[in-house]
């Protein structure tokens with residue numbers, strides 16, 4: 001039986017608005033699971049809560065209520081130092097420019113998690129990966145001098161070399177051209193074939209239809225779980241009025 005690596009139960013998330021005078025609930029009790037080797041996509045209209053859910057389920061932003069387990073660990077119960085190690089060694093994040101250090105060269109950003117964990121850096125492997133990713137800038141350039149798309153490739157390369165067991169990606173190909181999108185999707189797919197669990201927020205129906213399971217969100221609620229989604233099924237789900 002497939003090993004469950006993500007378990008989210010009844011997660012809600014509220015934020016303070018209006019100068020803390022009011023509370024707005026953005027996620028209203030979401031439950032989902034994902035297994036090792038599974039490619040899960042999260043789709044839904046703009047503002048439906050996809051990024052908020054991804055942040056909550058990846059250990060970055062504590063839910064207001066409910067439970068999150070990643071690899072049988074509740075990331076919100078870990079002390080900050082342990083949480084940092086857990087994130088660095090087990091989880092990969094591909095969020096737009098997430099945690100890239102602008103004052104470091106691109107290459108150093110890629111290997112930073114490896115260096116922090118005292119792991120070996122295989123320079124030629126990283127250069128090969130950058131070539132595979134169609135990265136056209138100089139890896140010695142500072143991240144702040146790169147375009148959005150190139151920064152995204154650096155964030156992706158950093159995850160790909162880190163051997164994470166679970167990868168959370170928020171619109172990982174948003175800033176990229178069609179060719180780069182395909183390359184990155186295929187690299188993520190290769191990782192799931194090796195047992196990594198990938199959770200990806202996307203607006204791209206075609207890409208979501210190539211994942212193993214899609215969940216649709218509407219107004220902060222989980223609407224549908226679609227196994228082996230087709231583009232037609234996703235299109236229909238997105239265009240149905242919420243009940």
Ligand SMILES: Nc1ncnc2c1ncn2[C@@H]1O[C@H](COP(=O)(O)OP(=O)(O)OP(=O)(O)O)[C@@H](O)[C@H]1O
Nearest residue numbers: 015016017026044045046047048049050051052053
């Ligand atoms: N800190 C916050 N304060 C107030 N409202 C917020 C906050 N964070 C999110 N929201 C609101 O919650 C809703 C969900 O936001 P979220 O970014 O999760 O949606 P999304 O589905 O990822 O949207 P998009 O597809 O446009 O990226 C939106 O209406 C957003 O404006």
